[in-house]
Amino acid sequence: MSFIHLKNLTKTFNHNEREAVKELNLSIDKGEIVTLLGPSGCGKTTTLRMIAGFETPSNGTIYIDGKAVAGQSHSLPPEKRGIGMVFQDYALFPHMTILKNVMFGLNRWKTQEKKARAREVLELVGLEDYAKRYPAQLSGGQQQRVALARALAPNPHVVLMDEPFSNLDAGLREKMRYDVTTILRKANTTAIIVTHDQKDAFAVSDKVAVMNEGIIQQVAAPKEMYRCPKNCFVAQFVGKTNLLTGMMDEDLKNIHTHIGKVSLPEESQKQLETVKLSIRPEGCKLVQEGTFCGRVQRVTYSGEYQELYVQLQNDVNHAEETMLIYAPVEQEIEVGKVVSFDINPALVALVD
Ligand code: ADP
Ligand code: MG
Numbered sequence: 001m002s003f004i005h006l007k008n009l010t011k012t013f014n015h016n017e018r019e020a021v022k023e024l025n026l027s028i029d030k031g032e033i034v035t036l037l038g039p040s041g042c043g044k045t046t047t048l049r050m051i052a053g054f055e056t057p058s059n060g061t062i063y064i065d066g067k068a069v070a071g072q073s074h075s076l077p078p079e080k081r082g083i084g085m086v087f088q089d090y091a092l093f094p095h096m097t098i099l100k101n102v103m104f105g106l107n108r109w110k111t112q113e114k115k116a117r118a119r120e121v122l123e124l125v126g127l128e129d130y131a132k133r134y135p136a137q138l139s140g141g142q143q144q145r146v147a148l149a150r151a152l153a154p155n156p157h158v159v160l161m162d163e164p165f166s167n168l169d170a171g172l173r174e175k176m177r178y179d180v181t182t183i184l185r186k187a188n189t190t191a192i193i194v195t196h197d198q199k200d201a202f203a204v205s206d207k208v209a210v211m212n213e214g215i216i217q218q219v220a221a222p223k224e225m226y227r228c229p230k231n232c233f234v235a236q237f238v239g240k241t242n243l244l245t246g247m248m249d250e251d252l253k254n255i256h257t258h259i260g261k262v263s264l265p266e267e268s269q270k271q272l273e274t275v276k277l278s279i280r281p282e283g284c285k286l287v288q289e290g291t292f293c294g295r296v297q298r299v300t301y302s303g304e305y306q307e308l309y310v311q312l313q314n315d316v317n318h319a320e321e322t323m324l325i326y327a328p329v330e331q332e333i334e335v336g337k338v339v340s341f342d343i344n345p346a347l348v349a350l351v352d
Contacts, residue, residue, distance in 0.1 A: 283347025
């Protein structure tokens with residue numbers, strides 16, 4: 001069995017309402033960093049709180065290090081689960097020094113050992129020179145590293161972090177994604193991180209679990225999730241995309257869509273049937289004489305690239321199909337211009 005295993009985990013708050021978390025299954029290996037990614041209200045925090053022991057599952061079992069910590073017949077209290085929690089607002093004690101804050105997590109240790117361990121984890125998070133300061137004298141990023149140090153101090157089986165980056169501005173956010181993962185890797189800790197932000201999830205995780213309405217939609221490494229999203233929801237949640245419908249060709253490698261023939265990266269498992277496609281905007285490349293062409297309807301400049309909304313002729317019912325395409329910023333493109341492009345099969349995926 002994997003190091004952490006969530007089996008059919010279900011939580012219903014009110015019996016006449018839909019489940020906040022429904023039959024969730026997830027396996028996490030020792031040392032893995034996993035994120036639960038999904039829109040607000042999809043059940044991420046509830047899942048984390050059940051693992052921590054702050055909520056009781058309505059059904060299902062939670063195993064940590066081979067031991068059932070919550071299930072039908074019994075439930076271990078939070079302090080006995082070997083969990084380090086980092087709260088969204090860090091929850092540091094304002095009247096205690098940084099050192100005392102970190103020592104707080106070690107209340108059952110001997111005083112001398114407590115101090116030595118607290119200094120050790122402060123060094124791990126790069127704050128050994130800040131031991132005597134108070135939380136208010138630290139920046140947001142530093143406070144977060146203190147919260148992480150406090151969670152890591154007792155050597156927990158797993159660290160749980162709820163939206164760790166959402167209080168940070170863009171620049172600091174990127175730095176903290178890197179700092180937090182570096183610290184977790186150095187400590188060789190298993191971690192479950194909750195976020196609604198796809199960039200956070202991709203930057204920090206070995207494995208991402210995308211959730212919607214209490215249900216896990218897909219579990220995959222970031223690259224696989226982006227390249228091969230399982231369904232329309234995942235395709236749209238982990239990046240911008242174009243969704244099209246078409247008919248599978250006999251060769252099982254090409255799809256006949258309303259805008260023309262689109263190729264898949266490899267032969268599909270599906271048969272001759274109607275299928276849905278996800279085509280990433282960066283997979284559409286403007287070229288002199290491409291397979292597809294359409295009229296530019298709208299151009300949005302993002303700094304890194306230009307987002308073009310291109311209207312294509314739908315040759316079946318002459319309705320219009322609009323596709324999002326990324327173009328390099330140095331290219332002169334005006335609204336109304338006809339552009340031609342090819343689609344890179346590597347950025348095309350079949351979705352449910
Ligand atoms: P997320 O963290 O993904 O934003 P939550 O896990 O907080 O989502 O919430 C999932 C669903 O459960 C929401 O519909 C929310 O309103 C509901 N919920 C969460 N906590 C409670 C509670 N203590 N009582 C009743 N409903 C709750
Ligand atoms: Mg939440």
